[in-house]
Amino acid sequence: MSDELKPVLEGFFTTGDKPALLGSRCTKCGTYYFPKLEGFCRNPDCDCSQFESVELSRTGTLWSFTNACYKPPEPYVAAEPFEPYAIAAVELDKEKMVILGQVVAGVGVDQLKAGLPMELVVESIPDLVEPAGKLVWKWKPMTEGGAA
Secondary structure, three states, X not given: OOOXXXXXXXXXXXXXXXXXXXXXXXXXXXXXXXXXXXXXXXXXXXXXXXXXXXXXXXXXXXXXEEEEOOOOOOOOOOOOOOOOEEEXXXXXXXXXXXXXXXXXXXXXXXXXXXXXXXXXXXXXEOXXXXXXOEEEEEEEEEEOOEEO
C-alpha cells in the first residue's frame, strides 16, 4: 500500500503545488459543470452532448460563508476532538459558478467577509480506513500578493 494520501473523491480535483477542481465544459455553448457532466448539456438553449474535461479556476471571490459548530453525523469522519470550522461558497473567477468547500484550519467566520479573494488548496482530513487521512479541496483567503 502506498504512503501517498489519496483523494476523498477520485477524479474531482488534482493535487500538487497548484491543485485544481476538475470539471467539464460543453463544446457547443461553453457552459461549465462541476462535478464533470456527461450525457447532455443542461443549458436549455443547447442541444449538445459533447464535453471536454477542464481544470477549473483555482481562485475566486467569497460569495457566502457559514460555520459548522456541530460534529457532522456519519459517514463524515471528524477530527477528535471536534473543532468548529468555516464553510465557504466561492464564485470561480473564470467560470462564474459557485463551489462550496471547507475553509482551511485556523480561519474562522470572524476572519471572512463577502468579496474576499480565495484560493483553492488541498489538505488532509481524517478517515476511518486510511490512518493518515485523505485529501480534500479547501478554500484559503488570499492577500494582494498571494495566499495569506
